Amino acid sequence: MASLDLEEIRRTITALDSDLLTLLAKRKAIALDVARSKQANPRPVRDQEREQALLERLIIQGKDLGLDAHYITEIYHTILEDSVRSQQVYLQQLVNPENSLPQIKLAFVAETESLFAGIKYINRQGKTLVQWPCKHFQQAIQEVEQGCADTAILPIENTSAGSINEVYDLLQHTRLSIVGEIVVNTEYALYANSELPLTQMSTLYCTPQVAQQSSHFIQQLDNINIVYTLTSAQAAEQVKNDAHAAVICNIEEEFCAELVNIKSHITNQQENLSRFILVARKAINVTSQIPAKTTLVLATGQTAGALLNVLSVFKKYNLIMTKLESRPIQGNPWEEMFYIDLAANLDSPAMAQALAEITPQTQYLKVLGCYPSNEVKATQVPVAQLAKIHHEAELATPEPNSEAHSISLSQLNQEFNLIACATISNEDDFASQAQQLKNAGAQAILINQKAIDSSLSQQGLWQACQQRARALNLLLIIPVQQLHALNHAAKYADLLYVPGDQMHNSELLEQLGRQHRPVILVRAKTANNDNWLSCATTIMEQGNQQVLLCEHGQYQGEHTQLNLMQTCRLKAHTSLPILVHADGDITDNEFLLFNKDLYSLGLNGSIIDTKSNEPQQLQRLGTLSKQVNTLKKHN
Numbered sequence: 045m046a047s048l049d050l051e052e053i054r055r056t057i058t059a060l061d062s063d064l065l066t067l068l069a070k071r072k073a074i075a076l077d078v079a080r081s082k083q084a085n086p087r088p089v090r091d092q093e094r095e096q097a098l099l100e101r102l103i104i105q106g107k108d109l110g111l112d113a114h115y116i117t118e119i120y121h122t123i124l125e126d127s128v129r130s131q132q133v134y135l136q137q138l139v140n141p142e143n144s145l146p147q148i149k150l151a152f153v154a155e156t157e158s159l160f161a162g163i164k165y166i167n168r169q170g171k172t173l174v175q176w177p178c179k180h181f182q183q184a185i186q187e188v189e190q191g192c193a194d195t196a197i198l199p200i201e202n203t204s205a206g207s208i209n210e211v212y213d214l215l216q217h218t219r220l221s222i223v224g225e226i227v228v229n230t231e232y233a234l235y236a237n238s239e240l241p242l243t244q245m246s247t248l249y250c251t252p253q254v255a256q257q258s259s260h261f262i263q264q265l266d267n268i269n270i271v272y273t274l275t276s277a278q279a280a281e282q283v284k285n286d287a288h289a290a291v292i293c294n295i296e297e298e299f300c301a302e303l304v305n306i307k308s309h310i311t312n313q314q315e316n317l318s319r320f321i322l323v324a325r326k327a328i329n330v331t332s333q334i335p336a337k338t339t340l341v342l343a344t345g346q347t348a349g350a351l352l353n354v355l356s357v358f359k360k361y362n363l364i365m366t367k368l369e370s371r372p373i374q375g376n377p378w379e380e381m382f383y384i385d386l387a388a389n390l391d392s393p394a395m396a397q398a399l400a401e402i403t404p405q406t407q408y409l410k411v412l413g414c415y416p417s418n419e420v421k422a423t424q425v426p427v428a429q430l431a432k433i434h435h436e437a438e439l440a441t442p443e444p445n446s447e448a449h450s451i452s453l454s455q456l457n458q459e460f461n462l463i464a465c466a467t468i469s470n471e472d473d474f475a476s477q478a479q480q481l482k483n484a485g486a487q488a489i490l491i492n493q494k495a496i497d498s499s500l501s502q503q504g505l506w507q508a509c510q511q512r513a514r515a516l517n518l519l520l521i522i523p524v525q526q527l528h529a530l531n532h533a534a535k536y537a538d539l540l541y542v543p544g545d546q547m548h549n550s551e552l553l554e555q556l557g558r559q560h561r562p563v564i565l566v567r568a569k570t571a572n573n574d575n576w577l578s579c580a581t582t583i584m585e586q587g588n589q590q591v592l593l594c595e596h597g598q599y600q601g602e603h604t605q606l607n608l609m610q611t612c613r614l615k616a617h618t619s620l621p622i623l624v625h626a627d628g629d630i631t632d633n634e635f636l637l638f639n640k641d642l643y644s645l646g647l648n649g650s651i652i653d654t655k656s657n658e659p660q661q662l663q664r665l666g667t668l669s670k671q672v673n674t675l676k677k678h679n
């Protein structure tokens with residue numbers, strides 16, 4: 045038996061950790077060789093096919109070593125992001141040799157969020173930061189314009205507070221160019237000098253920016269005197285001398301360590317993201333090997349369709365607009381200046397052509413800058429591919445007497461497209477529907493179970509369905525309503541389906557988080573995006589990262605409706621796959637329109653209810669399936 049001496053075990057862990065670090069450093073150095081090779085034979089830094097293959101291989105290898113797929117994926121997302129960012133910095137340095145100074149004097153408004161974002165940005169560049177605190181945004185810009193500082197960092201938008209208008213207005217008049225961007229996730233918490241029940245709190249100190257991003261929490265507080273301070277440090281100072289006072293501030297502030305945390309997670313949005321831009325005197329070049337953004341500011345005349353004409357030029361050249369903001373033109377009431385971010389390099393032929401075409405259509409046009417995009421989107425292994433890996437691992441170790449395991453599932457499709465819903469009460473129901481649904485184009489089948497025939501146990505029925513589904517190369521999805529049925533359902537299902545009325549069942553969600561099966565989590569009809577995402581987090585916090593969200597509509601009076609805006613906002617806030625399930629209330633036309641809009645945003649699949657086993661229903665499924673596939677191909 046291995047030694048149980050804690051000190052000895054810890055020494056082994058310490059040695060292993062240091063080996064891991066050595067290996068990580070070696071990997072990072074080799075990533076720079078990759079960058080050099082890509083410099084010699086130019087090709088994009090990012091290769092997502094390579095990343096997906098790498099993740100799949102590691103997941104398979106990890107399985108043999110007893111390591112969880114989610115664990116491996118999380119770790120490698122971090123490693124790959126670092127590898128991509130290091131390569132980007134290296135290649136950017138080559139195209140901007142004049143920016144080789146080892147330190148950057150950074151102007152920032154003396155509130156902590158800008159400084160924290162600035163530190164992160166400069167660290168990523170591998171440079172040292174010299175702080176240049178300023179009183180306001182205009183001063184930060186002036187300090188750079190006059191050459192006292194090299195670069196200024198300015199907040200431009202936040203997921204709950206929206207755009208920072210003052211910064212947009214200043215951009216109109218400055219000679220500086222945007223040279224970079226960074227997005228940071230800021231978490232705020234409530235602190236006091238000692239334990240303080242919320243009911244005994246009388247004064248709350250914080251900066252106006254923090255208050256704006258935590259407004260939902262603050263609104264719930266009764267009889268509180270709110271005092272705004274210029275900085276969070278000043279707010280914390282006040283709290284030290286007042287036993288009934290509290291402060292809301294960024295959890296990364298050093299002074300938090302001396303205070304008592306009263307309440308965490310109090311921002312309006314679960315992911316409280318702020319985007320900052322960096323401005324400098326000289327515009328930079330961006331290598332074509334990395335994703336770039338270009339920001340324009342323009343004014344069109346007040347004629348019908350003027351903005352639309354400009355936007356249609358972007359569409360013509362396939363230029364993706366990531367942001368559109370409008371601000372009044374100073375001195376010209378009710379006329380607007382438009383700020384547009386495009387996911388494109390200023391030097392690309394498409395941008396050059398688009399700029400040439402919009403110039404005559406605008407009264408004013410200025411390029412504010414072209415800079416590397418902050419985003420390094422994590423490569424996901426498609427859920428169906430994970431299910432395949434899982435099955436193949438099962439095939440390698442067959443259970444005795446389990447015929448299902450002798451069936452190969454290697455033909456499985458890589459991505460979900462269409463899931464059909466079969467209404468069954470026995471195996472024969474399933475067998476006949478599964479074949480027809482498969483013929484109609486379904487890739488997966490969701491059991492909608494009526495009372496089952498007494499000849500079979502619940503488990504027996506699921507097992508039979510599993511065998512039938514595998515024979516047809518269909519994924520099997522089993523709904524889970526009750527906690528006690530979960531383990532059996534997980535044994536036979538390829539995916540588990542949590543109906544909307546169970547979305548808030550936290551005990552069930554926690555158990556699902558400990559399963560190794562992908563979970564389709566349906567939106568409860570009364571739930572908003574935040575409620576829904578927090579339930580998905582409950583599952584993921586337990587380790588299971590394979591969560592798919594399924595839009596099933598929301599109550600609108602007595603009826604259920606699909607809400608396109610809500611789903612679009614959700615898509616912008618989560619990288620989880622999103623499916624849409626047509627509810628009984630929703631017509632096929634509504635469903636198709638919804639799918640059409642969402643496929644362009646990257647919808648991951650659709651579930652269609654067949655309602656019954658009638659031939660005309662199956663025919664309907666076939667038609668819908670073809671229409672959905674056509675929509676998907678065209679986007």
Ligand SMILES: O=C(O)C(=O)C[C@]1(C(=O)O)C=C[C@@H](O)C=C1
Pocket residue numbers: 075078089090091092094095098123124127128
């Ligand atoms: O193999 C490459 O092309 C690399 O750039 C290396 C690497 C990695 O770190 O493994 C990093 C980025 C690519 O997207 C794929 C893989």
